[in-house]
Amino acid sequence: MPSKLSPGLYVTATPIGNLGDMTERARAILDQADVVVCEDTRVTGRLLKHFGITAKLWAYHDHNAAEMRPKIVALLEEGAAVALVSDAGTPLVSDPGFKLVRAARDAGFAVKSVPGASALTAALSVAGLPTNRVLFSGFLPAKKAARHTALEEIKDLRATLVFFERGSRLSDALADLAGVLGDREVSVCRELTKMHEEVRHGSLEGLRDIPVPEERGEFVIVVGPPAATEDMDDAALDILVRAALATASPSRAAAQVAEDTGLSRRRVYGRALALAPDE
Numbered sequence: 216m217p218s219k220l221s222p223g224l225y226v227t228a229t230p231i232g233n234l235g236d237m238t239e240r241a242r243a244i245l246d247q248a249d250v251v252v253c254e255d256t257r258v259t260g261r262l263l264k265h266f267g268i269t270a271k272l273w274a275y276h277d278h279n280a281a282e283m284r285p286k287i288v289a290l291l292e293e294g295a296a297v298a299l300v301s302d303a304g305t306p307l308v309s310d311p312g313f314k315l316v317r318a319a320r321d322a323g324f325a326v327k328s329v330p331g332a333s334a335l336t337a338a339l340s341v342a343g344l345p346t347n348r349v350l351f352s353g354f355l356p357a358k359k360a361a362r363h364t365a366l367e368e369i370k371d372l373r374a375t376l377v378f379f380e381r382g383s384r385l386s387d388a389l390a391d392l393a394g395v396l397g398d399r400e401v402s403v404c405r406e407l408t409k410m411h412e413e414v415r416h417g418s419l420e421g422l423r424d425i426p427v428p429e430e431r432g433e434f435v436i437v438v439g440p441p442a443a444t445e446d447m448d449d450a451a452l453d454i455l456v457r458a459a460l461a462t463a464s465p466s467r468a469a470a471q472v473a474e475d476t477g478l479s480r481r482r483v484y485g486r487a488l489a490l491a492p493d494e
Contacts, residue, residue, distance in 0.1 A: 220247045220296035224287075224319040226312070227298045228305040228331030229262060232409035236332045242266055244329050248298035252287060254310060258302045275299075280311050284318050291324045298329075305333040309353040309379055334407055335377060338435035341414050342402035345440060347474070348374040355380065355388055362388070366395040373477055376438040382427050385434055392438060393419035400439035405432060440477075447478060449486065456486045465491045 225244050230236040245251055246268045253259035256272040263270055275283045290297060299306050299315060306312040320326050339346050350369060355378055356362045369376065376396075380388045385403075392401070398420040406412045415422060419438065455476065459468035469484035476483075 220244065222291060222294045222296055223325030223327055224291065224316065225296065225298045225327050225329050226306050226316065227300050227329040228333065229300050229303060231304045231332045231334050231337065231407060234265060236408060237266065238331045241329050241331055244298050245270060247296065249295040250290060251298045251300060253300045254302045259300055275315065277311050280314060284315055287315060288318055288322050291319060291322065305331065308333055308335055334435050337407045338377065338404045338437050341404065342437035343416065344375045344400060344402065344437055346375060349377060350374045351377045353379055357384065359391065362391050363395055366391060370396050373440045373475060375440055378436045380434045380436055382432050382434060385427050386424065388436065389419060389423040389425065393423050396438060397441065399441065402437040404435040407435065447476060452478070452483065452486055453490060456483065456490055460487060460491055
């Protein structure tokens with residue numbers, strides 16, 4: 216690391232639990248930044264104290280973001296190096312930082328990633344569920360009706376779904392996930408990277424009554440995609456196959472459509488061969 220940071224906004228990941236996951240680069244960035252922008256100065260203050268870092272802290276969160284963004288951009292205009300952190304993990308993953316990144320970028324300043332720990336990727340790495348297509352939905356709405364509406368919008372996506380949830384709402388969330396999405400595979404992760412890390416695998420129906428520890432905390436719920444179905448008729452399938460054949464061979468087109476729809480590759484490949492133009 217250079218002894219002096221160049222001006223710009225440094226989006227800096229911090230540990231989600233285990234302090235050993237703090238990267239050397241992140242430590243250096245936080246130590247050299249002119250200002251560290253964070254969600255909660257108390258939380259980030261404890262982290263910096265652990266690593267012997269003395270830094271000026273500015274709070275930036277949902278309640279003061281509109282007021283603070285111009286001040287942070289003005290600081291960048293003075294040639295400052297500003298580090299952006301969240302309470303834990305990678306900024307912008309379920310926190311308000313994206314508007315600050317956009318404001319800094321639109322004002323012409325460098326925005327640099329300092330990657331590291333993330334509850335999202337940590338959960339995906341141990342869930343044992345498909346990761347070729349993933350939808351991260353953050354925290355579900357607190358109200359039951361709004362939660363159902365949100366789940367109805369994504370229930371047919373052939374993707375692994377990832378949610379954050381508070382322990383106080385875990386049981387209700389799992390019950391609604393099972394009710395709307397059906398009985399899919401699921402991994403429920405708590406205390407990732409910490410001493411009492413726990414990952415439970417099973418079905419939504421089987422885990423909907425999972426006991427919640429007294430300390431509760433936050434959980435990551437990873438839900439597998441819906442089971443494959445063969446209910447698509449040939450006319451609808453042919454539209455997808457023709458589109459795929461425009462840019463791929465029959466074999467590759469069939470693999471792509473089969474993955475996207477969950478249909479058997481044999482059936483899709485048969486349609487691809489029938490529809491492929493003669494050479």
